[in-house]
Amino acid sequence: MKYQVLVRLKPGVLDVQGKAVENGLKDKKFDAIRNVRVGRVIELEVDGVAAPEAKAQVDEVCKLLLANPVIEQYEIKEVA
Amino acid sequence: MKVAVVVFPGTNCEQDVHHVYGRLLKQEAFPVWHRETDLKGADVVVLPGGFSYGDYLRTGALAKLSPVMNAVKAHAEAGGKVVGICNGFQILCESGLLPGVLLENVGRRFLSRFVNIRVESTASFFTSGMTAGDVITCPIAHFQGNYFAEQPVLDDLEKRGQVVFRYCDKQGNVRPDDRGLNVNGSCRAIAGISNRAGNVVGLMPHPERAVESLIGFVGGASGLTPFQPAA
Numbered sequence: 001m002k003y004q005v006l007v008r009l010k011p012g013v014l015d016v017q018g019k020a021v022e023n024g025l026k027d028k029k030f031d032a033i034r035n036v037r038v039g040r041v042i043e044l045e046v047d048g049v050a051a052p053e054a055k056a057q058v059d060e061v062c063k064l065l066l067a068n069p070v071i072e073q074y075e076i077k078e079v080a
Numbered sequence: 081m082k083v084a085v086v087v088f089p090g091t092n093c094e095q096d097v098h099h100v101y102g103r104l105l106k107q108e109a110f111p112v113w114h115r116e117t118d119l120k121g122a123d124v125v126v127l128p129g130g131f132s133y134g135d136y137l138r139t140g141a142l143a144k145l146s147p148v149m150n151a152v153k154a155h156a157e158a159g160g161k162v163v164g165i166c167n168g169f170q171i172l173c174e175s176g177l178l179p180g181v182l183l184e185n186v187g188r189r190f191l192s193r194f195v196n197i198r199v200e201s202t203a204s205f206f207t208s209g210m211t212a213g214d215v216i217t218c219p220i221a222h223f224q225g226n227y228f229a230e231q232p233v234l235d236d237l238e239k240r241g242q243v244v245f246r247y248c249d250k251q252g253n254v255r256p257d258d259r260g261l262n263v264n265g266s267c268r269a270i271a272g273i274s275n276r277a278g279n280v281v282g283l284m285p286h287p288e289r290a291v292e293s294l295i296g297f298v299g300g301a302s303g304l305t306p307f308q309p310a311a
Binding site: 013014016017019020064065066068070071 | 184
């Protein structure tokens with residue numbers, strides 16, 4: 001099973017990277033672009049484990065490591 | 081006093097810490113590699129600064145999975161003393177031994193400079209030999225030093241005296257909105273915190289780099305003071 005995990009900062013948490021991207025674009029005449037938020041996509045495969053258990057493992061890994069619940073939220077997508 | 085200095089791949093301040101405890105304070109200090117599971121009877125465990133695991137994923141996130149961290153957690157839960165400096169603070173937050181997290185600096189710059197910090201609480205083991213209001217000058221060197229926690233968590237930290245250090249000016253005045261003082265944009269200008277019991281402390285500044293008279297640290301409270309064993 002292949003999964004994509006999308007990790008992003010919770011709303012309200014200052015996204016310093018997003019701000020940098022936004023400011024960079026302003027100088028290039030894209031000053032209509034607002035609220036840039038930078039997230040992270042993590043792809044992973046789970047081998048030889050049935051789907052519900054595989055997804056449960058991915059969820060556990062998200063909580064343990066991939067996302068920090070203090071500042072981040074995550075979504076798990078099955079891709080194949 | 082026995083001091084374990086934990087070394088992760090990418091740690092780079094272990095020698096500074098060793099110098100303070102071993103050479104200046106004449107304590108028994110020894111390195112503990114992150115794959116080890118025994119802290120060898122240490123009274124104090126130090127997680128020094130650096131870039132553990134290259135800061136991959138999030139600073140401190142991968143270090144929390146190192147085998148040694150189970151021993152560090154057990155030590156902390158049994159009331160043992162733990163201090164995390166800079167990357168060590170980030171690791172303690174990621175491990176859940178301290179609340180909150182260190183975000184990127186508000187100014188989007190790596191900050192390598194001196195700051196002044198004020199002792200807010202002497203309830204922690206690290207500040208027990210100091211006086212509330214003491215100001216010490218020491219360096220910072222970090223990209224992710226912007227302390228963040230939700231408002232209720234911050235209120236709780238304040239109420240329980242867990243805010244240990246705040247960024248301030250030379251006279252000890254704290255102005256959280258002043259980027260000349262609260263240089264990384266930390267919530268409420270927090271530079272260091274402790275757990276409830278006060279036996280686990282994390283801070284972003286490097287007091288271990290402000291200990292030598294050669295570079296101007298003499299008299300009064302200096303970076304050396306918090307490392308002194310309890311009298």
